[in-house]
Amino acid sequence: MSNDPTNTFPWLADELRDLERGGLLRKRRQVKSLPDGLCEIDGRRLVNFASNDYLNLAHDPRVIAAAREALESAGAGATASALVTGRTEWHARLEQRLAAFEGHEAAILFPTGYAANLGTITALVGDDDIVFCDRLNHASLIDGCKLSGARLRVYRHTQLDKLQRELEKAAGHRRRLIVTDSLFSMDGVPAPLVELCDLAERFDAALLIDEAHATGLFGEQGRGLAELDNIEEHPSLIRIGTLSKGLASLGGFVTGSQQLIDWLWNRARPQMFSTALPPSACAAAIAAIDIIEQEPERRQRLLETCDTFRKKLITAGLDVPEGGIGPIMPIILNDPERAVAAASELEEAGFLVAAIRPPTVPTGTSRLRITVTAGHGDETVDKLFHSLC
Ligand SMILES: *Cc1c(COP(=O)(O)O)cnc(C)c1O
Numbered sequence: 181m182s183n184d185p186t187n188t189f190p191w192l193a194d195e196l197r198d199l200e201r202g203g204l205l206r207k208r209r210q211v212k213s214l215p216d217g218l219c220e221i222d223g224r225r226l227v228n229f230a231s232n233d234y235l236n237l238a239h240d241p242r243v244i245a246a247a248r249e250a251l252e253s254a255g256a257g258a259t260a261s262a263l264v265t266g267r268t269e270w271h272a273r274l275e276q277r278l279a280a281f282e283g284h285e286a287a288i289l290f291p292t293g294y295a296a297n298l299g300t301i302t303a304l305v306g307d308d309d310i311v312f313c314d315r316l317n318h319a320s321l322i323d324g325c326k327l328s329g330a331r332l333r334v335y336r337h338t339q340l341d342k343l344q345r346e347l348e349k350a351a352g353h354r355r356r357l358i359v360t361d362s363l364f365s366m367d368g369v370p371a372p373l374v375e376l377c378d379l380a381e382r383f384d385a386a387l388l389i390d391e392a393h394a395t396g397l398f399g400e401q402g403r404g405l406a407e408l409d410n411i412e413e414h415p416s417l418i419r420i421g422t423l424s425k426g427l428a429s430l431g432g433f434v435t436g437s438q439q440l441i442d443w444l445w446n447r448a449r450p451q452m453f454s455t456a457l458p459p460s461a462c463a464a465a466i467a468a469i470d471i472i473e474q475e476p477e478r479r480q481r482l483l484e485t486c487d488t489f490r491k492k493l494i495t496a497g498l499d500v501p502e503g504g505i506g507p508i509m510p511i512i513l514n515d516p517e518r519a520v521a522a523a524s525e526l527e528e529a530g531f532l533v534a535a536i537r538p539p540t541v542p543t544g545t546s547r548l549r550i551t552v553t554a555g556h557g558d559e560t561v562d563k564l565f566h567s568l569c
Contacts, residue, residue: 203517204537211532215239217555219532226527227560229550230534234507235396235468235478236555237428243467247429250463258456262289263445266456274462278433281469282403282419283412286441289433289462291454293392293422294320296432298327299448300388300420301359305330308354312343312385314371316364319540321390325359337371340379347383356385362405363393366541366549367501368508373409380416388418396426397479397506402472426472429464431457482507482554489552489561496569509550510536511568519546529567 199205211228212220217236219228237243250270258266271289278287290296301324305311309330313322314337325332331353335343337360350356358380360371373389380387391404399407406412406419418440423431434444444451472479486507493500499512513519516537523535526548537546552561 203515203520213238215555217553217560221527221532226530226532227556227564228532229552229556229564230532231551231553232393232425233428233555234393234426234482234551234553235428235472236553237426237468237471240428240467240471242471243428243464246467247460247464251458251460254459256460257458260456261452261454262456263452268456268459268462270459270462270466271456274466275433277466277469278421279435281401281473282421282435284419284435285438287433287435288441288444288448288451289431289457290448290451291431291457293390293420293424293432294323295450295454296420296422296434297321297390298324299450300418300434300444301325301357302328302449303444303447304328304386304388304418305355305357310350310353310356312346312356312358314360314364315542316367317359317361318365318390318392321359321361321388330357340372340375344379344383347379347385350383350385356383357388358385359388360390361393362389362391363398363506363508365393365508366510366536366547368504368506368510369501370405370409370503370505373405373411377411377414377417380414386416386418387414388420390420392420392422392425393506393508394426395421396468396472397483400476402476402479423461423465423468427465427468429468430461431465478554482552485556485558485561486552488558489565492565493568496565498568507552509552511548511550512545513547514544516546519548522548526564526567531564531567533564 209221214220217228219226254268254270260266275287275289290299297320305328307329311325311330312333312335313325315334333346358376363370376387389406394404396402398405401407418436420434423429490504490509501510513522519535519537523533526533534549536549
């Protein structure tokens with residue numbers, strides 16, 4: 181008798197070999213996160229240009245102190261789903277804080293942003309409905325659309341006329357839902373939210389936006405691209421966010437009307453059938469929101485640094501997607517092996533940058549994806565620029 185799993189699943193060895201040959205095998209590494217945009221891999225200190233800790237809050241002493249307080253008073257885990265007994269004082273406080281921050285009636289937490297997208301879409305549409313999904317949407321939105329059972333139409337945000345034609349044909353469906361990232365996670369470009377709101381209104385559709393990369397960064401108060409584009413009052417808008425990026429913690433959330441939140445509480449399965457977030461994660465997120473409100477200069481400085489850096493990359497002739505804003509700075513290299521080679525060269529030079537390959541991005545569009553955070557000063561970003569050019 182052998183425990184060798186390749187005997188049980190002989191196809192695994194073949195598949196893994198194919199991935200390796202195509203430059204698509206992902207290796208697991210161990211990363212030690214350090215303050216101020218740094219990390220350590222294999223004992224080497226690198227500047228981390230691959231993290232989503234955009235506002236440099238993961239190591240902020242105030243965030244850590246808040247998490248510690250909740251950890252010590254409420255324990256390590258929530259011990260049950262929110263629906264049963266897992267919704268502690270910290271969850272309720274964070275939900276209230278998120279609703280107030282985003283100017284909505286209510287909010288609901290999910291174990292992750294992925295779960296929030298999956299749970300919200302599947303709670304809102306089903307077999308009799310139709311959902312319109314941008315081609316560049318995050319995997320969690322696409323998975324939610326597929327799982328919902330609704331008819332799925334994929335569009336390109338650069339071709340809204342096509343979306344409009346599809347919407348014109350969709351009047352016979354019970355409900356229509358348009359789903360989009362607000363800032364596309366692999367391209368760093370914003371969705372045309374104003375135009376999408378117009379289309380949603382004209383064709384009696386709801387608009388669901390995923391602000392994962394925008395919360396805490398954009399808008400006067402840091403509420404995201406809905407704030408920046410002034411569409412927050414749109415009546416059929418559903419806003420989803422994550423606590424795991426700008427807010428430096430873990431978890432997903434939806435804010436909206438009390439009725440929407442009541443419905444998700446009753447019908448959004450990922451939050452019904454998963455254990456609630458650790459109370460310490462909730463406390464950390466509350467502290468992060470406080471900082472976002474108190475320190476607008478943090479996001480303003482970051483966005484200025486990003487703006488300058490993006491312009492320099494474009495001027496230097498690198499293939500950066502047009503129309504980008506904010507901290508996600510992709511450099512398209514097309515070939516997966518080229519992207520991996522470029523990332524290892526940068527690592528030699530002391531920078532951790534992600535090589536992004538299919539299936540995360542469409543075939544032929546492999547890329548370096550640089551994320552700038554508030555932990556990187558202009559000088560550090562300049563050093564990276566010189567390594568790239
Ligand atoms: C990261 C990401 C998510 C998932 O968020 P998690 O909280 O990490 O699960 C959802 N949507 C987009 C656009 C993302 O980039």
